[in-house]
Amino acid sequence: MSSPSDTRPRRTFAVISHPDAGKSTLTEALALHARVISEAGAVHGKAGRRGTVSDWMEMERARGISITSAALQFDYRDHVVNLVDTPGHADFSEDTYRVLSAVDAAVMLVDAAKGLEPQTLKLFQVCAHRGIPVITVINKWDRPGLDALGLLDEIQREIGLRPTPLTWPVGAAGEFHGVLDRRTGGFIHYTRTAGGAKRAPEAHLSGDEAHALAGEAWEVAREEDALLTADGADHDQNTFLAGRTTPVLFASAILNFGVAQLLDRLLELAPAPSATAAVDGSHRAVDADFSAFVFKVQSGMDMAHRDRLAYARICSGVFSRGMVVTHASTGRPFATKYAQAVFGRERTSVETAYPGDIVGLVNASALRVGDTIYEGEPVEYPAIASFAPEHFATVRAVDTGRYKQFRRGIEQLDQEGVVQVLRSELRGDQNPVLAAVGPMQFEVVTARMESEFKAPVRLESLAYTLARRTSAEHVETLGGVRGIEVLLRSDGAHLVLFPDKWRAHTVARDHPQVRLDPLPASGT
Numbered sequence: 111m112s113s114p115s116d117t118r119p120r121r122t123f124a125v126i127s128h129p130d131a132g133k134s135t136l137t138e139a140l141a142l143h144a145r146v147i148s149e150a151g152a153v154h155g156k157a158g159r160r161g162t163v164s165d166w167m168e169m170e171r172a173r174g175i176s177i178t179s180a181a182l183q184f185d186y187r188d189h190v191v192n193l194v195d196t197p198g199h200a201d202f203s204e205d206t207y208r209v210l211s212a213v214d215a216a217v218m219l220v221d222a223a224k225g226l227e228p229q230t231l232k233l234f235q236v237c238a239h240r241g242i243p244v245i246t247v248i249n250k251w252d253r254p255g256l257d258a259l260g261l262l263d264e265i266q267r268e269i270g271l272r273p274t275p276l277t278w279p280v281g282a283a284g285e286f287h288g289v290l291d292r293r294t295g296g297f298i299h300y301t302r303t304a305g306g307a308k309r310a311p312e313a314h315l316s317g318d319e320a321h322a323l324a325g326e327a328w329e330v331a332r333e334e335d336a337l338l339t340a341d342g343a344d345h346d347q348n349t350f351l352a353g354r355t356t357p358v359l360f361a362s363a364i365l366n367f368g369v370a371q372l373l374d375r376l377l378e379l380a381p382a383p384s385a386t387a388a389v390d391g392s393h394r395a396v397d398a399d400f401s402a403f404v405f406k407v408q409s410g411m412d413m414a415h416r417d418r419l420a421y422a423r424i425c426s427g428v429f430s431r432g433m434v435v436t437h438a439s440t441g442r443p444f445a446t447k448y449a450q451a452v453f454g455r456e457r458t459s460v461e462t463a464y465p466g467d468i469v470g471l472v473n474a475s476a477l478r479v480g481d482t483i484y485e486g487e488p489v490e491y492p493a494i495a496s497f498a499p500e501h502f503a504t505v506r507a508v509d510t511g512r513y514k515q516f517r518r519g520i521e522q523l524d525q526e527g528v529v530q531v532l533r534s535e536l537r538g539d540q541n542p543v544l545a546a547v548g549p550m551q552f553e554v555v556t557a558r559m560e561s562e563f564k565a566p567v568r569l570e571s572l573a574y575t576l577a578r579r580t581s582a583e584h585v586e587t588l589g590g591v592r593g594i595e596v597l598l599r600s601d602g603a604h605l606v607l608f609p610d611k612w613r614a615h616t617v618a619r620d621h622p623q624v625r626l627d628p629l630p631a632s633g634t
């Protein structure tokens with residue numbers, strides 16, 4: 111953990127991709143490599159695999175998917191690395207989107223057998239839109255997959271980002287011997303360990319030794335490397351930072367192959383934290399007074415200590431536990447009594463933190479996603495847009511005697527952004543409407559209401575598929591229109607729900623004076 115005068119450079123990045131490309135497995139491999147954990151938690155390739163360290167939630171372990179992002183900090187080669195493992199499933203894309211507002215770079219995983227999948231494309235677009243440089247990792251090279259050059263073509267064609275490989279695989283997908291280091295021309299040979307639970311030993315060999323060891327596969331790799339060079343597909347730091355090229359590495363997260371190269375090159379290439387843009391267009395320098403941005407709120411991680419954590423990224427200055435800061439949206443003082451670094455179920459107390467670091471502020475009930483806290487010169491960072499919901503359901507407590515727990519649970523899940531909560535006088539406070547980007551969010555609500563708040567709920571889906579935003583003065587007019595419904599979201603937005611886009615069209619046509627704004631779509 112950081113010491114009070116910690117001047118080591120920071121690297122803060124998110125691991126993103128389509129579901130199942132291996133983000134949590136890679137996160138674990140990175141932690142293993144940096145010696146944060148001594149053995150990978152996944153019993154690779156065996157039935158009943160234990161969850162990876164970052165997948166702590168019951169549902170995550172049961173299904174082997176990530177539902178919520180997890181932050182991890184570790185020291186590596188005189189750097190402090192802050193890494194956030196994100197969920198790949200589109201239903202949880204809001205969570206990933208929030209994380210992307212808090213990092214300086216992204217590591218995009220591509221499954222070697224599947225190539226570019228829909229969610230990968232969307233996430234690339236989000237990174238491009240936000241100007242986040244992307245390092246691409248072609249993962250699962252231990253299994254049969256697509257052709258390496260073909261994968262690069264696909265990235266260039268579909269995304270418009272020029273791939274610039276840093277390493278090149280020796281052996282086709284499924285026959286992973288190691289990689290050619292394109293900078294030195296040498297061969298990095300990997301050796302498997304039992305079940306991939308330990309760091310994979312690697313040997314750095316010269317060209318001659320490589321030929322003796324890998325034969326034909328080495329010659330193919332050399333030829334392809336020469337082709338790439340002739341084609342100008344070499345790394346360029348400026349075009350990478352400008353989001354026009356993406357360095358590519360080949361890996362097998364499950365075997366820990368290529369993980370050392372990723373970490374080394376990441377420290378070298380990924381940008382250090384820099385000035386953060388504020389709402390008013392100004393930029394707050396990293397060495398200015400303290401400021402931080404809340405990108406995630408999470409409770410229920412530790413059943414023994416009911417708690418609620420607000421994850422904040424330090425944007426400027428030095429955080430020291432106990433300092434009293436200002437909460438920008440209310441102007442009220444906020445005492446940072448307890449701060450923690452959290453990974454999976456493990457926690458450590460944080461005394462000081464620096465720009466780029468992510469800290470969990472404990473029981474910070476006043477803080478919401480998107481909030482700014484600061485010391486000294488006031489600053490406010492841009493809020494995070496919530497996505498247009500496409501799934502709607504009413505929720506009520508199964509046991510009316512547990513209404514208090516029900517209300518507390520719904521409020522908490524709303525603050526975390528697990529779902530959006532909509533209310534109307536007509537439906538009453540006991541029957542709010544839940545709105546989600548994807549239906550799996552409803553499953554999380556049902557599971558957490560029962561296990562965490564001991565208030566089992568019943569959901570009934572509503573036949574709406576589209577929401578538009580209106581303003582207060584139009585609520586009454588729209589309230590009288592058949593087949594639609596107007597509700598108030600907890601952030602104060604008035605949402606109009608429509609069964610489909612045709613109904614939205616006719617309502618807009620019949621009431622041209624009424625405001626009906628589209629909400630931000632997921633992945634934009």
Ligand SMILES: Nc1nc2c(ncn2[C@@H]2O[C@H](COP(=O)(O)OP(=O)(O)OP(=O)(O)O)[C@@H](O)[C@H]2O)c(=O)[nH]1
Nearest residue numbers: 129130131132133134135175176198250362363364
């Ligand atoms: N063969 C092989 N399998 C891998 C590799 N990396 C991950 N896997 C497997 O792929 C599956 C998905 O891995 P996860 O790490 O959970 O994938 P994820 O990207 O975190 O998935 P979500 O969080 O649900 O989006 C698991 O069964 C892993 O064991 C790899 O390099 N090679």
Ligand SMILES: [Mg+2]
Nearest residue numbers: 133134175176
């Ligand atoms: Mg995962």
